[in-house]
Amino acid sequence: MIKTRKAITDDEAWILEKLSQENANHDLFRPEDFIVALDADTDERVGFGCVQYHRNISDDTEYVELGNIVVLDRASEEQGCLLITELAQQAQNSGNQQVFSFPHSHHDLFEEVGFIEKDKSELPEVMQKRIVEEKEKHSNVASYSEQPKNIEYDIKEEDEFVKPEGTTDEEVESIKEELNLGDNTTTKYSI
Secondary structure, three states, X not given: OEEEEEOOHHHHHHHXXXXXXXXXXXXOOOHHHEEEEEEOOOOOEEEEEEEEEEEEOXXXXXXXXXXXXXXXXXXXXXXXXXXXXXXXXXXXXXOOOOEEEOOOOOHHHHHHHOOEEOOHHHOOHHHHHHHHHHHHHOOOOOOEEEOHHHOOOOOOOOOOOOOOOOOOHHHHHHHHHHOOOOOOOOOOOOO
């Protein structure tokens, strides 16, 4: 699980360092545009990203990109997916009907939350320029798009333990008696 917050002053140097490592363009860096994902248990930073707005000059339409998304190696898949869905929720809250993203890593996270990979020719002109910019910096860039309302991630519950096939209740009771275990004692065969 994660919790998110707006980037604060203490995050600026950390975000800039990570963006530099990712070869990201941070000339127009505005820390107030970023959200930071924190591990819900430890408060350790596990990733960040921002919602960026681009205007298509030919039709004067604004398009939204989930950009500069960095999911640290120590983050779980769940934490990465939750960060992406939080960014999509921000885009939706600002009234945007379509979001784009051009990641060069963690493609599986984008697909897991519902993004659909698009061919460059299917993108609006300003987004085509964005993917070209990203491909100049990274070799493994993919273009994704989807409506923010369709970006979601269901947290998977841990599977319940199922006793091994062929183990009968009588065998479990026999083992409990041999080990002098009470009825309230749990064992690997407890269900």
